[in-house]
Amino acid sequence: MLFFLHVRSALALERVMALSNLPKLKAALPPGMVLIALLAATGAAHADSIDGDWCSEKGRRISIDGPAYSLSGAAKAQGNYTRHAFAFRMPTGEPDAGAAVDMVLQGETRVRVKIGETEPQIWRRCPPGIS
Numbered sequence: 001m002l003f004f005l006h007v008r009s010a011l012a013l014e015r016v017m018a019l020s021n022l023p024k025l026k027a028a029l030p031p032g033m034v035l036i037a038l039l040a041a042t043g044a045a046h047a048d049s050i051d052g053d054w055c056s057e058k059g060r061r062i063s064i065d066g067p068a069y070s071l072s073g074a075a076k077a078q079g080n081y082t083r084h085a086f087a088f089r090m091p092t093g094e095p096d097a098g099a100a101v102d103m104v105l106q107g108e109t110r111v112r113v114k115i116g117e118t119e120p121q122i123w124r125r126c127p128p129g130i131s
Helices: 002-020 022-028 031-047
Strands: 052-055 061-065 068-071 080-082 085-089 100-105 110-115 121-125
Touching: none
Parallel strands: none
Antiparallel strands: 052 061, 052 121, 061 068, 080 085, 085 100, 100 110, 110 121
């Protein structure tokens, strides 16, 4: 039975490949286009994560890279990271020092930020050149 399913799946895949003209499309693409497609795919993956540079309307900034973060160019520290959320305690020397900070991704360019007991704010990805 397992052999039958494997053969059947292989035949279905072969049929899809024949109908899609994928081999012809691959041969028709210049090598540079393959590189551009790979770079575009990398950017899209980054856009679906909280990693990157975020700016508030009041001029505050945070840079997130996995569990590491830095505020306005200060030394890096560690927080609690998931692909779509980030949490940490505001370090000493920063406004709101000691307050819990919770960040949740709201789309490719927006993140909801709650600092301590304040109302949540929407921060946006920083423009190029600002981190």
